[in-house]
Amino acid sequence: MFSWTTFWESFIPLLWAARFTVLVSGLGIVLGLGIGALICAGALSPWKPMRIFAALWVSFLRGVPLLVQLLLVYFLLPVIGINVPALVAAVGTVAICASAYISEIWRGAINALPRGQTEAAKAIGMAPLSQWTRIILPQAITMSLPALINELILLVKASSLVSVVGILEITRASQAQAATTFRPLEVYLAAACIYLAINLCLAGVGRWLEHRMAV
Amino acid sequence: MVRASSVEIRKVNKFYGPFHALKDIDMSIAPGKVTCLIGPSGSGKSTLLRCVNFLEEYNSGEVLIDGELIGYETAGGKKMSSRRLREMRRTIGMVFQQFNLWPHMTALQNVAEGLIRVRGMAKSEAEARAADALEKVGLGDRMSNHPSRLSGGQQQRVAIARAIAMEPRLMLFDEPTSALDPELVGEVLSVMKALAAEGMTMVVVTHEMGFAAHVADKVAFMEQGELVAMDEPANILHHPEDPRIQSFLRTYHERNSF
Numbered sequence: 001m002f003s004w005t006t007f008w009e010s011f012i013p014l015l016w017a018a019r020f021t022v023l024v025s026g027l028g029i030v031l032g033l034g035i036g037a038l039i040c041a042g043a044l045s046p047w048k049p050m051r052i053f054a055a056l057w058v059s060f061l062r063g064v065p066l067l068v069q070l071l072l073v074y075f076l077l078p079v080i081g082i083n084v085p086a087l088v089a090a091v092g093t094v095a096i097c098a099s100a101y102i103s104e105i106w107r108g109a110i111n112a113l114p115r116g117q118t119e120a121a122k123a124i125g126m127a128p129l130s131q132w133t134r135i136i137l138p139q140a141i142t143m144s145l146p147a148l149i150n151e152l153i154l155l156v157k158a159s160s161l162v163s164v165v166g167i168l169e170i171t172r173a174s175q176a177q178a179a180t181t182f183r184p185l186e187v188y189l190a191a192a193c194i195y196l197a198i199n200l201c202l203a204g205v206g207r208w209l210e211h212r213m214a215v
Numbered sequence: 216m217v218r219a220s221s222v223e224i225r226k227v228n229k230f231y232g233p234f235h236a237l238k239d240i241d242m243s244i245a246p247g248k249v250t251c252l253i254g255p256s257g258s259g260k261s262t263l264l265r266c267v268n269f270l271e272e273y274n275s276g277e278v279l280i281d282g283e284l285i286g287y288e289t290a291g292g293k294k295m296s297s298r299r300l301r302e303m304r305r306t307i308g309m310v311f312q313q314f315n316l317w318p319h320m321t322a323l324q325n326v327a328e329g330l331i332r333v334r335g336m337a338k339s340e341a342e343a344r345a346a347d348a349l350e351k352v353g354l355g356d357r358m359s360n361h362p363s364r365l366s367g368g369q370q371q372r373v374a375i376a377r378a379i380a381m382e383p384r385l386m387l388f389d390e391p392t393s394a395l396d397p398e399l400v401g402e403v404l405s406v407m408k409a410l411a412a413e414g415m416t417m418v419v420v421t422h423e424m425g426f427a428a429h430v431a432d433k434v435a436f437m438e439q440g441e442l443v444a445m446d447e448p449a450n451i452l453h454h455p456e457d458p459r460i461q462s463f464l465r466t467y468h469e470r471n472s473f
Contacts, residue, residue: 114313114315116313116315117317119315120309120316120317122270122304123307123308123378124305124309124329124377124378125301125302125304125305125329125381126328126332128297130332130333134328139317139318142319
């Protein structure tokens with residue numbers, strides 16, 4: 001028999017644990033956007049070493065599973081004498097991993113802009129900084145919104161992986177809850193509801209933003 | 216009357232890798248004159264036009280605007296500073312085949328943008344000037360529309376307004392009507408005619424032989440990177456001596472007759 005009581009009661013510990021899910025994915029995307037912008041600038045730089053660095057960054061971080069990256073960071077940092085709280089290591093790793101995808105999203109959006117857009121700006125004598133702030137970025141950011149929301153939703157779900165370094169987010173909390181109640185179905189269903197609710201909200205915000213920024 | 220520039224092109228060569236796109240081009244355009252560049256596609260006319268404002272970097276020779284070399288500090292020397300190049304480009308308007316309006320801005324913002332960012336004008340003054348320019352091309356009632364809400368002909372007229380608002384002394388047109396539906400060509404050409412009548416120096420890459428015949432002071436025919444001939448419109452379009460021009464015009468007439 002499905003126990004509605006267990007199902008509803010599971011929400012209390014799981015919602016409490018959701019603060020780590022939100023924290024890790026939220027900070028992950030914010031820092032990831034910043035680092036991703038720098039990596040994207042590197043990838044588009046006229047300076048070859050920067051382009052190589054950006055290409056290596058993207059290749060490694062996209063090519064190695066986030067789970068392995070988390071374990072590497074968690075076990076590697078103490079070896080080289082850096083002791084940071086697990087949460088900091090987790091957020092940092094998620095952000096860096098996300099930056100690889102985000103930089104590619106932005107590079108794609110910027111490259112998708114027709115060359116005529118900047119040629120028109122150059123032809124009237126517009127300086128490079130204005131070309132970027134007035135012509136390129138406003139369009140590239142709007143174009144990249146759907147892909148960025150996608151990435152954020154992926155991050156919310158990927159944040160369950162940070163449980164391996166001992167952070168009690170939704171998935172880890174539901175495992176613990178399932179073990180104490182012996183009712184895994186009810187507990188995991190509650191966890192699924194919470195993930196779904198978070199992601200539906202994000203998708204809604206994304207749609208709203210897209211609508212607002214559309215021309 | 217506008218203060219119009221002269222253009223002097225001397226021995227200009229342009230290569231794309233091994234491909235010789237412009238071969239020793241010499242051309243002289245007096246202030247206030249309209250020059251049409253015609254010829255088959257791939258003949259180098261757009262490339263030549265784009266060398267005039269250095270959107271395309273020529274490899275050797277000289278392009279002089281009012282006697283001043285554009286793109287290089289000295290002929291065959293190193294490139295001029297990007298700041299100096301930007302200053303020179305301010306007085307050279309350009310209109311593109313694909314309009315290249317900025318889709319995230321209204322017509323008014325498209326025209327005002329350069330005045331604000333490049334000429335350093337206050338927003339209110341820039342918008343007043345932009346409104347004047349849009350009135351001039353007959354779009355006073357479409358200022359708050361985004362480009363996606365305008366027809367091709369209207370978009371191209373906004374693009375012309377964007378260029379003339381900067382008070383250029385030379386206007387470059389790169390196939391301005393080639394992307395337009397036939398019934399929209401006329402409105403763009405009439406704006407260009409009005410501009411020519413004001414005494415603007417204009418260089419126009421075009422397939423509109425009627426415009427070339429009636430408005431141009433000189434017509435230049437190019438083929439395979441060479442300037443074959445440059446002369447009064449009648450001498451090129453009606454009594455061409457060169458067999459290459461005759462063959463080009465024959466094809467043109469065949470295509471346009473029914």
